[in-house]
Amino acid sequence: MHDAAYVRLLAGLEHELELDTDTVAGPTSWEAAKLAAGCAIAAVDRGGFALVRPPGHHALPGRSMGFCLVGNVAVAARHAQDAHGIDRVAIVDWDVHHGNGTEAMFRGDDSVLVVSLHQWPFYPGSGGPGTSDASSLNVPLEAGSGDPEYVEAFSALVEPAVRAFDPGLVLVSAGFDAHEDDPLAQMRVTESGFEELARRSASLAPRVAAVLEGGYNLETLPRLVEAALHGFDAA
Secondary structure (H helix, E strand, O other), rough: OOOOOHHHHHOOOOOOEEEOOOOOOOOOOHHHHHHHHHHHHHHHHHOOEEEOOOOOOOOOOOEEEEOOOOOOEEEEEEEHHHHHHHOOOEEEEEEOOOHHHHHHHHHHOOOOEEEEEEEEOOOOOOOOOOEEEEEEEEEEEEEOEEEEHHHHHHHHHHHHHHHHOOOOOEEEEEEOOOOOOOOOOOOOHHHHHHHHHHHHHOOOEEEEOEEEEOOOOOHHHHHHHHHHHHHHHHH
16 A cells, blocks of 8 residues: 555654654654554454544555555555455545545555545645546535535435445545534534435445544534444444
């Protein structure tokens, strides 16, 4: 998933280092990244929700980006294929930012479909109109979009694409920074909106697992995760 040189860099950090303008790592970061990826793998094994930090969907094959060190969901998808014999995995990413790292990991791989719903234009500047291809579906949404816009996009675009792909597993990159009270973005998704996104995601395959991505309001985040768990269970 990641270039060997990049893995060696993370594993060998002895002092705090600014890996990019958004990502600082130090001597304990590699252990944290391994634990996060390991929890994502366990979520696939158990059909669970991995509540991890650091997040992963911006991590590129050869470098960190946007708080992300290792592509947790990407690692979990490969594990599902290698350990469980699941031929086709769909990754559904509803974090407010485009999942550019996950997309880069699987570009051109017809065994993994990467779907990203995100605010656009916005960080990281990718995933805009006309950027979808055979292995990725990008659904850029305007700032201010809330539950109705997300549900409409899910019904019109995400569900038909994922059902046509016919995955054995849906892996959710569950970011909660599209919430109306999150400080980093300008979306208006509510607690019940995340429950509905989780329910719809879980209905798209016989197996589902989720991994935490963004979410930066520590007062609302626990309630949003709980709402998503209810949605996954209700499918």
